[in-house]
Amino acid sequence: MVSQMDVAKRAGVSFMTVSRVINNKNNVKEATRKKVLKAIKELGYYPNVLGRGLNINKTETIGILIPLCSHLFSTQYYTELLRGVEQYCAESGFGILFYPRREESGDIDYQRLFQERRVDGLLIIAPPLKDLQLLTLIKKKIPFVVIDGRGSGGKNKRVVYIDADNIGGASKAVEYLIKRGHKKIAHISGWLYVVNGKDRLYAYKNTLKKYKIPVKNEYIVKGDFTEISGYNAMKNLLKLKDRPTAVFAANDLMAIGAIKAIKEIGLSVPEEISIVGFDDIPLASYTIPPLTTVRQPAFQMGYEAAKNLIEMIKSQRTETKSKIMKTALIVRNSTN
Amino acid sequence: MVSQMDVAKRAGVSFMTVSRVINNKNNVKEATRKKVLKAIKELGYYPNVLGRGLNINKTETIGILIPLCSHLFSTQYYTELLRGVEQYCAESGFGILFYPRREESGDIDYQRLFQERRVDGLLIIAPPLKDLQLLTLIKKKIPFVVIDGRGSGGKNKRVVYIDADNIGGASKAVEYLIKRGHKKIAHISGWLYVVNGKDRLYAYKNTLKKYKIPVKNEYIVKGDFTEISGYNAMKNLLKLKDRPTAVFAANDLMAIGAIKAIKEIGLSVPEEISIVGFDDIPLASYTIPPLTTVRQPAFQMGYEAAKNLIEMIKSQRTETKSKIMKTALIVRNSTN
DNA sequence: TTGTATGCGTTATCAA
DNA sequence: TTGATAACGCATACAA
Numbered sequence: 001m002v003s004q005m006d007v008a009k010r011a012g013v014s015f016m017t018v019s020r021v022i023n024n025k026n027n028v029k030e031a032t033r034k035k036v037l038k039a040i041k042e043l044g045y046y047p048n049v050l051g052r053g054l055n056i057n058k059t060e061t062i063g064i065l066i067p068l069c070s071h072l073f074s075t076q077y078y079t080e081l082l083r084g085v086e087q088y089c090a091e092s093g094f095g096i097l098f099y100p101r102r103e104e105s106g107d108i109d110y111q112r113l114f115q116e117r118r119v120d121g122l123l124i125i126a127p128p129l130k131d132l133q134l135l136t137l138i139k140k141k142i143p144f145v146v147i148d149g150r151g152s153g154g155k156n157k158r159v160v161y162i163d164a165d166n167i168g169g170a171s172k173a174v175e176y177l178i179k180r181g182h183k184k185i186a187h188i189s190g191w192l193y194v195v196n197g198k199d200r201l202y203a204y205k206n207t208l209k210k211y212k213i214p215v216k217n218e219y220i221v222k223g224d225f226t227e228i229s230g231y232n233a234m235k236n237l238l239k240l241k242d243r244p245t246a247v248f249a250a251n252d253l254m255a256i257g258a259i260k261a262i263k264e265i266g267l268s269v270p271e272e273i274s275i276v277g278f279d280d281i282p283l284a285s286y287t288i289p290p291l292t293t294v295r296q297p298a299f300q301m302g303y304e305a306a307k308n309l310i311e312m313i314k315s316q317r318t319e320t321k322s323k324i325m326k327t328a329l330i331v332r333n334s335t336n
Numbered sequence: 337m338v339s340q341m342d343v344a345k346r347a348g349v350s351f352m353t354v355s356r357v358i359n360n361k362n363n364v365k366e367a368t369r370k371k372v373l374k375a376i377k378e379l380g381y382y383p384n385v386l387g388r389g390l391n392i393n394k395t396e397t398i399g400i401l402i403p404l405c406s407h408l409f410s411t412q413y414y415t416e417l418l419r420g421v422e423q424y425c426a427e428s429g430f431g432i433l434f435y436p437r438r439e440e441s442g443d444i445d446y447q448r449l450f451q452e453r454r455v456d457g458l459l460i461i462a463p464p465l466k467d468l469q470l471l472t473l474i475k476k477k478i479p480f481v482v483i484d485g486r487g488s489g490g491k492n493k494r495v496v497y498i499d500a501d502n503i504g505g506a507s508k509a510v511e512y513l514i515k516r517g518h519k520k521i522a523h524i525s526g527w528l529y530v531v532n533g534k535d536r537l538y539a540y541k542n543t544l545k546k547y548k549i550p551v552k553n554e555y556i557v558k559g560d561f562t563e564i565s566g567y568n569a570m571k572n573l574l575k576l577k578d579r580p581t582a583v584f585a586a587n588d589l590m591a592i593g594a595i596k597a598i599k600e601i602g603l604s605v606p607e608e609i610s611i612v613g614f615d616d617i618p619l620a621s622y623t624i625p626p627l628t629t630v631r632q633p634a635f636q637m638g639y640e641a642a643k644n645l646i647e648m649i650k651s652q653r654t655e656t657k658s659k660i661m662k663t664a665l666i667v668r669n670s671t672n
Numbered sequence: 673t674t675g676t677a678t679g680c681g682t683t684a685t686c687a688a
Numbered sequence: 689t690t691g692a693t694a695a696c697g698c699a700t701a702c703a704a
Contacts, residue, residue: 001393003681014691019683027689046451050390051681054696057337059386064434068419079415083404086436095454098400098434100422115382117697118431227618256622282563286592288624339697350675355699365673387697390680453681 002045011039022047053117061095062309063119065108067126068100076281077298078125081147084302085123092310094120107133114142120313121145123305126194127152134159145309147301150195150322160312161322162305164296166196169327170203173248173276173294176329178211180336182246182274186219188233188258190250197225200250200278219244223254230254234261245273246335252277252284252293259287259334270336280330289333296327338381347375358383389453397431398645399455401444403462404436412617413634414461417483420638421459428646430456443469450478456649457481459641462530463488470495481645483637486531486658496648497658498641500632502532505663506539509584509612509630512665514547516672518582518610522555524569524594526586533561536586536614555580559590566590570597581609582671588613588620588629595623595670606672616666625669632663 004022008015013032020028021036028036039045053059064085066078089096097119101108110133113119121143127134134153137144145160146152153159177185187204190197205215221236223229230249237244238261249255255277259269269275269289277284280295308321340358344351349368356364357372364372375381389395400421402414425432433455437444446469449455457479463470470489473480481496482488489495513521523540526533541551557572559565566585573580574597585591591613595605605611605625613620616631644657 001681005681015681016683016691017689019681020690023683029689032689044451046448048390048681049452049454050386050395051696052683054384054386054390054680054698055682055684057696061433068422076412083436086404086434090436090438096434097397098422098432100419100426102426112382115380116385118385227622260622283619283622286563286596286619287622337697341697351697352675352699353673355697356674359699363673368673384697387680388699390682390696391698391700393680 001048002043003048004045007036007039007043007045010043011035057117059095059117059120060093061097061119062089062121062123062306062313063097063099063113064123065099065101065110065125065127068102076283077279077296080298081125081302084299084304085306086302087299088303088306088310094306094310110134110144111136111140111142114140121309123147123309124149126196128193129195129198143309143312145305145312147305148194148196150199150324152195159322160305160308162301162308163195163322163324164301165324165327166199167203167206168324169278169294169296169329170200170248170250171207172327172329173278173292174204174207175211176292176331177246177248177274177276177335178207178213180246180274183213184219184242184244185213185246185248186221186237186244188221188223188230188237188247188249188254190254191224192222197250200248204248223250225251225253227253227257227260230257231261232257234258238262238265238267243273246275247273248276250278252279252281252291255291255293255334256283256287259291270334274335276335284330285332287334292332292335293330294327295330297325301325337384338379339384340381343372343375343379343381346379347371393453395431395453395456396429397433397455398425398457398459398642398649399433399435399449400459401435401437401446401461401463404438412619413615413632416634417461417638420635420640421642422638423635424639424642424646430642430646446470446480447472447476447478450476457645459483459645460485462532464529465531465534479645479648481641481648483641484530484532486535486660488531495658496641496644498637498644499531499658499660500637501660501663502535503539503542504660505614505630505632505665506536506584506586507543508663508665509614509628510540510543511547512628512667513582513584513610513612513671514543514549516582516610519549520555520578520580521549521582521584522557522573522580524557524559524566524573524583524585524590526590527560528558533586536584540584559586561587561589563589563593563596566593567597568593570594574598574601574603579609582611583609584612586614588615588617588627591627591629591670592619592623595627606670610671612671620666621668623670628668628671629666630663631666633661637661 004015004018007018125147127149131152147162150161150163189201221233223233277293280293284291340351340354343354461483463485467488483498486497486499525537557569559569613629616629620627
């Protein structure tokens with residue numbers, strides 16, 4: 001391994017001069033700098049981030065804690081989010097340590113990643129509704145940003161949340177159905193242990209109330225964001241005597257499952273039943289019929305979150321900059 | 337920051353004893369160990385991986401270099417692959433440093449990640465056909481494993497490649513079409529600058545030859561793995577006087593684009609034109625009609641690759657264990 | 673069974 | 689403008 005010492009010997013200077021050149025300090029004579037750069041090149045020297053990190057107590061790396069249970073991660077929504085995160089990290093020279101969480105098994109110890117000095121901060125995606133570990137992070141002053149987890153760490157002002165406007169988006173979806181004349185509107189809910197699922201259910205109920213439409217329990221069926229759960233939920237809805245004429249599914253995959261169930265018994269979408277999803281994954285425009293859905297700005301959310309986190313890390317500040325990103329109703333052909 | 341020294345003071349021992357406890361050395365008296373563990377707990381001590389890594393020259397982290405151009409990364413194939421990688425890393429206690437490559441911009445310097453001691457080895461996904469950087473890694477004895485890049489680093493026995501059997505899988509697909517009576521079979525090729533695309537094209541040509549069916553240039557249209565490229569390619573095929581009766585697309589997304597183009601001019605799949613894809617992404621079973629395709633074991637590939645890499649790192653050996661993973665033809669309803 | 677000295681590669685501080 | 693020394697947290701080698 002080539003160290004600054006080796007470079008220094010080759011260039012006939014002290015290792016401190018090498019360090020200065022590496023770090024672009026301006027108090028190095030141009031001739032000396034050239035000698036050093038030449039030696040660096042000849043020896044193929046690369047600075048050792050461990051040595052550096054140990055000294056300055058920084059790693060220029062963020063950890064990303066992402067749920068890996070397939071029904072969440074496999075959604076293209078997450079790849080877009082990741083792309084956004086990557087974009088900002090690349091711009092600011094930060095690395096990304098990838099920590100998939102499997103909710104099932106014993107969880108990851110959030111603070112460990114920081115305390116071990118693996119990362120300078122954490123990006124936490126879709127944590128549980130009440131995540132006590134976030135409180136630990138706050139107490140220990142560990143920088144972190146939460147995506148898709150509004151409120152998971154309580155209302156502490158020091159927590160930065162980046163969320164899509166789930167309530168607004170879901171309200172728009174239900175409102176649209178109401179304005180098209182639907183009165184019997186059902187909801188296939190998402191995984192209710194993350195805020196996305198909970199908020200969309202809340203908005204469904206609330207919008208109905210706003211328009212004086214009674215909320216019927218039999219019209220609310222629990223799903224978990226997977227296509228199969230949407231399929232099963234729809235099967236149940238189809239058994240009802242008073243069948244709904246429209247369904248708002250908490251994500252696109254479940255909407256797709258629902259469409260499958262409807263077609264299977266010979267009914268058609270949207271003629272007999274209208275369907276609205278949430279996410280606007282690429283697949284949404286390929287279903288038959290193409291899906292009316294709520295788009296959330298996944299890339300921007302990732303980018304914003306990384307930006308916030310890295311600014312927090314760099315500035316040492318911990319001021320709140322939570323953001324609710326706008327959603328948009330994309331009307332295609334699954335609604336009537 | 338709490339260090340071994342702090343723990344040592346609290347427990348009334350030397351920091352070396354603390355180190356021994358951390359590393360589960362057996363030459364520590366049980367009573368002493370308990371004292372130390374108690375102090376560790378009370379102080380909330382976590383070992384600093386930078387200090388440790390600097391000393392033992394290991395990081396227990398692998399770097400994953402993955403193409404982020406959306407047409408490759410957004411495929412669910414890659415999420416599955418990542419899940420496999422994660423699985424083995426979790427089992428062996430390794431971290432994953434995530435390095436998306438954007439082929440467009442100036443590339444990542446592969447060796448840098450290792451030389452800077454960020455990682456102990458590299459997992460390189462879908463490199464270019466001839467990747468000179470891989471030769472550097474070989475020369476510098478940096479552990480790495482290539483996924484979806486058979487041959488990118490030359491035929492050096494020291495390179496470990498984990499690939500799906502692209503040639504076998506594509507051959508099965510084309511053979512199936514031939515056995516169903518098709519003679520006019522076209523191919524929508526993938527991105528030909530990665531081995532997956534190239535091999536599938538090769539297998540297409542080769543299988544036709546094997547069955548004495550002439551290879552017609554006009555039946556081969558270049559795509560780049562995106563849905564839109566499949567759509568456009570199919571448009572061109574549909575303009576031919578002697579239209580093909582079957583199309584083998586180099587991946588599912590392009591197959592889906594092709595189906596869209598076919599439907600648009602009022603023809604039907606599979607009655608008038610049969611389509612076969614490659615990958616078997618989840619979406620494949622939702623298209624209308626559900627797609628006949630070639631399944632590759634993405635999860636296992638990721639798992640195997642990580643296993644190979646980490647074993648190389650741990651054993652210091654660099655023996656070749658390249659693997660070609662089996663593929664399977666999944667017959668659904670897009671073929672006739 | 674436990675402790676002391678040393679060095680990993682880097683940067684900060686202070687001196688020259 | 690340059691260099692010497694110390695320190696970051698840890699584990700190895702050796703001594704007690």
